[in-house]
Amino acid sequence: MPCRRPALQFQTEGPVSVHLVNHHHGQPDSLVYRLSAALKLGLALVIIVVTVLAPVQWRAWFIGVAVLLVLTAWLSQLPLFFLSRRLLVLSPFVLGVVLVNAFQPAGRAKWMAVAVKSVLCLLTVILVSNTTPFSQILRVLKSIRVPTLLITTIALMHRYLFVLMDEAERMRRARASRTFTRGQRFHWQTLATVVGQLFIRASERAERIYDAMCARGWK
Amino acid sequence: MNTAIEIADLKYRYHDGTEALRGVSFCVAPGECVALLGPNGSGKSTLLLHLNGILPEKLSGDGTVKILGEPVAPKNLETIRRQVGLVFQDPDDQLFCPTVQEDVAFGPQQLGLGDAEVAARVQKALAQAGLADFGRRATHHLSHGEKRRVCLAGVLACEPAILILDEPTSDLDPRGRREFKALLRQIPATKLIATHDLELVVELCSRAIVLDRGSVVADGPVFELLNDEKLMLEHGLERPHILRHQHPH
Amino acid sequence: MHIPDGFIDGKTAAVTAVISAVGVGFALRQVRRELPPRRVPLLGLSAAFLFAAQMVNFPVAGGTSGHLVGGTLVAALLGPSAAVVVVTTVLIVQCFLFQDGGVLALGANVFNMAILNSVIGYMIYRMVCHWLTGIRGRVTAIAFAAWCATVLAAISCAGQLAWSGTIPWSVAFPAMATVHMFIGVGEGLISALVFLAVCRARPDLITETTLTGQPQRLGELVRYGLLATLGVAVFVAPFACSWPDGLDSVAEKFGFGHKMAPLLPAPAPDYHVPGIHWAVGATAVAGAAGSLIVFALALLMGRWLVPKPKDL
Numbered sequence: 058m059p060c061r062r063p064a065l066q067f068q069t070e071g072p073v074s075v076h077l078v079n080h081h082h083g084q085p086d087s088l089v090y091r092l093s094a095a096l097k098l099g100l101a102l103v104i105i106v107v108t109v110l111a112p113v114q115w116r117a118w119f120i121g122v123a124v125l126l127v128l129t130a131w132l133s134q135l136p137l138f139f140l141s142r143r144l145l146v147l148s149p150f151v152l153g154v155v156l157v158n159a160f161q162p163a164g165r166a167k168w169m170a171v172a173v174k175s176v177l178c179l180l181t182v183i184l185v186s187n188t189t190p191f192s193q194i195l196r197v198l199k200s201i202r203v204p205t206l207l208i209t210t211i212a213l214m215h216r217y218l219f220v221l222m223d224e225a226e227r228m229r230r231a232r233a234s235r236t237f238t239r240g241q242r243f244h245w246q247t248l249a250t251v252v253g254q255l256f257i258r259a260s261e262r263a264e265r266i267y268d269a270m271c272a273r274g275w276k
Numbered sequence: 277m278n279t280a281i282e283i284a285d286l287k288y289r290y291h292d293g294t295e296a297l298r299g300v301s302f303c304v305a306p307g308e309c310v311a312l313l314g315p316n317g318s319g320k321s322t323l324l325l326h327l328n329g330i331l332p333e334k335l336s337g338d339g340t341v342k343i344l345g346e347p348v349a350p351k352n353l354e355t356i357r358r359q360v361g362l363v364f365q366d367p368d369d370q371l372f373c374p375t376v377q378e379d380v381a382f383g384p385q386q387l388g389l390g391d392a393e394v395a396a397r398v399q400k401a402l403a404q405a406g407l408a409d410f411g412r413r414a415t416h417h418l419s420h421g422e423k424r425r426v427c428l429a430g431v432l433a434c435e436p437a438i439l440i441l442d443e444p445t446s447d448l449d450p451r452g453r454r455e456f457k458a459l460l461r462q463i464p465a466t467k468l469i470a471t472h473d474l475e476l477v478v479e480l481c482s483r484a485i486v487l488d489r490g491s492v493v494a495d496g497p498v499f500e501l502l503n504d505e506k507l508m509l510e511h512g513l514e515r516p517h518i519l520r521h522q523h524p525h
Numbered sequence: 526m527h528i529p530d531g532f533i534d535g536k537t538a539a540v541t542a543v544i545s546a547v548g549v550g551f552a553l554r555q556v557r558r559e560l561p562p563r564r565v566p567l568l569g570l571s572a573a574f575l576f577a578a579q580m581v582n583f584p585v586a587g588g589t590s591g592h593l594v595g596g597t598l599v600a601a602l603l604g605p606s607a608a609v610v611v612v613t614t615v616l617i618v619q620c621f622l623f624q625d626g627g628v629l630a631l632g633a634n635v636f637n638m639a640i641l642n643s644v645i646g647y648m649i650y651r652m653v654c655h656w657l658t659g660i661r662g663r664v665t666a667i668a669f670a671a672w673c674a675t676v677l678a679a680i681s682c683a684g685q686l687a688w689s690g691t692i693p694w695s696v697a698f699p700a701m702a703t704v705h706m707f708i709g710v711g712e713g714l715i716s717a718l719v720f721l722a723v724c725r726a727r728p729d730l731i732t733e734t735t736l737t738g739q740p741q742r743l744g745e746l747v748r749y750g751l752l753a754t755l756g757v758a759v760f761v762a763p764f765a766c767s768w769p770d771g772l773d774s775v776a777e778k779f780g781f782g783h784k785m786a787p788l789l790p791a792p793a794p795d796y797h798v799p800g801i802h803w804a805v806g807a808t809a810v811a812g813a814a815g816s817l818i819v820f821a822l823a824l825l826m827g828r829w830l831v832p833k834p835k836d837l
Contacts, residue, residue, distance in 0.1 A: 175531030213569025253722025
């Protein structure tokens with residue numbers, strides 16, 4: 058089963074970051090957005106765990122969860138188009154499982170179970186992550202004793218994710234503007250140089266961030 | 277204490293051996309607003325990084341820097357950094373926390389203040405920077421001008437005696453520049469501003485120091501220096517338009 | 526290779542979560558010990574770098590595109606433990622922010638892509654660097670190591686899917702392994718090119734200097750190796766037993782004996798379907814041949830990209 062990571066799509070004019078299409082900033086005035094992050098994450102975890110462990114016969118559970126999720130989706134005011142597109146990401150995976158199990162005697166039950174479970178779990182995560190500011194998610198992780206170094210690293214990654222993506226896009230465009238050959242090898246070399254430059258810039262920025270942290274008293 | 281900043285014969289070399297600073301000396305009195313001018317590559321940023329001990333990486337005895345009478349040395353970096361608030365050139369380097377509130381609170385928290393005091397300082401600093409209801413905003417969503425103001429707020433929250441700014445208005449649109457200048461005008465701390473924005477210099481600063489290739493080439497009142505067209509052109513600057521059409525006071 | 530929720534079952538999720546937690550915990554401790562404070566932001570920035578780099582699409586013939594996963598690259602640049610932390614960070618952010626990869630499946634994804642990929646990639650990189658010196662050697666090493674790491678991670682992923690009963694091993698292993706033997710070529714090529722670019726522009730930024738013969742890494746690598754072996758034993762070994770040996774003798778070889786037998790799932794009936802059986806063996810042979818071919822290609826690439834140094 059080939060695994061294809063979905064490529065992020067950009068509506069680009071100017072900074073990439075704000076127009077990231079795979080993530081929604083959430084509607085701050087929706088009911089769901091205002092619930093506490095710990096509550097949402099805890100509930101999501103329970104739903105995911107039980108859904109994954111539940112045997113196929115527990116139809117009531119699957120139906121109940123589906124109803125709850127649809128209700129939450131409606132209350133969250135997240136655009137339907139956005140939600141359905143995010144769910145479609147699963148399709149190649151599910152298709153793979155369907156194909157493999159289609160010729161098995163007990164296949165149908167198996168692939169349906171996988172399809173239903175994965176859709177329900179994914180929808181849960183989509184709803185939580187698009188109605189909760191990431192810094193709150195981090196705070197919850199911190200409260201369950203995830204090590205500080207990891208939390209800091211995740212926080213910094215999140216903070217500079219968009220900065221670096223913008224830089225990568227700007228470099229790529231600048232390179233593309235000066236690319237007049239169509240040679241494949243040249244293209245790879247150019248892209249590799251861009252990625253290499255990105256690492257160098259990231260490293261230099263990391264040092265400046267360290268200086269900025271020290272300047273405000275970090276020990 | 278009659279000097280806020282005292283630099284004597286400061287020298288610095290980059291890793292590849294090029295001389296960045298060749299014996300820089302000057303003083304800044306408390307409450308003064310001094311502009312640090314010079315073409316790109318003159319060593320302005322490098323000089324500023326010496327003022328809170330980030331540079332030199334190793335003490336080499338090449339000149340002295342004194343902040344409020346205290347020499348900058350590894351053992352008193354903590355006190356120095358409380359007194360000196362450095363606003364970096366690239367706001368993305370300085371704004372490393374996820375939300376505005378957390379970033380502005382970073383400094384006071386590092387100072388060891390209690391939660392209530394930290395919250396009070398954050399509120400005050402944000403208000404000073406004109407960002408009163410920006411607390412919950414995510415830092416990566418801010419516009420460039422807003423980022424610069426948050427950086428300033430983050431430094432103001434530490435209530436430093438000396439404020440040092442590295443190119444604070446570059447990349448800002450005219451409105452952003454106006455707003456930032458208005459902010460700076462209201463801050464009573466001693467200010468040292470490295471900048472290319474000559475209009476800002478004319479409006480806010482009383483004194484200017486020109487740095488070129490690591491040496492101080494001029495140090496005097498703003499109007500005198502900036503009106504000296506020959507001096508300006510020689511060191512990669514120019515006489516600002518605002519002075520051409522103005523009567524000197 | 527990000528496994529979504531629902532594709533692995535409870536026991537697989539639990540076991541991988543435990544193994545990964547141990548591995549990541551160890552990596553964090555190691556990083557805290559050896560990384561100077563100055564470099565702490567570099568971890569977060571490297572994670573952001575990796576993510577941004579994964580956005581860059583390298584065009585491959587036929588309109589498809591390859592992209593970098595990067596565990597081996599980061600390991601060569603910053604060391605294995607830092608790579609584990611960095612890739613784990615990327616996976617966590619991808620999971621919670623972009624819903625790429627499941628929450629319960631995080632343990633499996635971290636094991637495959639953060640631990641196995643980075644650590645085995647690093648080990649192979651070091652081994653090859655030992656034989657082939659100089660920049661040329663490093664380029665060859667990283668290309669080959671990245672390829673191997675990609676294939677191994679894919680095999681581990683297949684094992685987890687099979688252990689969960691989602692897809693039988695006889696299908697998952699050939700499919701995942703062969704596809705990733707091709708994907709791995711791109712990974713190896715990109716990793717090598719990027720590494721070279723960094724080496725040439727700012728060699729001082731590479732905090733992992735492998736050629737100073739640091740024996741300290743040995744203890745670290747042994748511990749990771751044990752963890753990786755455990756994972757492989759749980760996810761791959763039971764299926765590798767569809768070879769004539771049989772389940773029991775493999776279990777005995779690994780020293781688990783009968784006390785592990787109840788935990789290992791009984792092979793489902795389809796494992797013995799005669800027609801499909803050969804696919805597994807064929808894939809294994811292809812893998813062995815493939816690694817020799819890739820190694821030769823990596824050597825050639827090293828020569829081509831790095832001109833012979835004038836002074837030795």
